[in-house]
Amino acid sequence: MHALQDRPYFFDEGVRFQCLRCGGCCTGEPGIVYADQDEILPMAEFLDISPELLKERYLNPFQDGFVVREAEDGRCVFFENGCVIYPVRPLQCRTFPFWFSNMRSLFSWKEVCTRCPGIGKGRLYTREEILLSIQASLPIFEVVWEGDSKP
Template sequence: MDHTTHQSYFFDKGLRFECQRCGACCTGEPGFIFVEKHDIVQIAEYFSQEALYFIETYLYPFRTGYSIKEHADGRCIFYQEGCSIYPVRPAQCRTFPFWFENLRSFNKWRRVTRECPGIDKGPVFSKEQILEFIHASISDTIKSHL
């Protein structure tokens, strides 16, 4: 067990979240959507495409890896009235909103609540589950900044 599970956090009793598929986190301001090597393989397979073709068509080089292309208005290229790759969406999307930067304090979490209508709805994610998501989001953040 990771030592962080022994520490106390504002989410010790868990947090409720259920994605409402509103698309707010897939649209709006342009940003990066980091994809790992295994994400690329999975999404390419989902479309029955060769990984190389998939990379050239939908991704651009970003830091040490790739990011998904966006439309001019900042919309993810895979967002078409909902996420068209939802079952195989990359870790950055799967772990939202339980990102390290969103859970650094209760105030930061409340700020994200204003942007994501899925927060405070649905099942409770336990402290241990949240820490796993945070760990994944820290890894991605660090990798994307190398």
């Protein structure tokens, strides 16, 4: 990753982004939202339920952690007119849209822009912040790389 810090990117001037909580990336086609063990307690505390009940109601075991269940219509079970666990949503969700898969090329980025109305709105994320987000989210995708992912 360090060698990649020095090269130019299409996002060198930063990117504006603010999640509008439209649910576009939390609903629709099936995908994987991964949550690791460390993310369970904050989610349970936020919902004021036990970690055991959180797992029983909302999660399925996956690799060393969990995946968030989906409703029959494909939406994440935490989506109810917005993400009901937004402040403690999994790292995978917190780092969207600045994932390696989205930032790897301008072509990929333009495709994401067509799906997320929050891109171009809100505060400016700097090149450094975007690179940190890509780096932070990479381990998640090493776990779920084989699957699809949302948001």
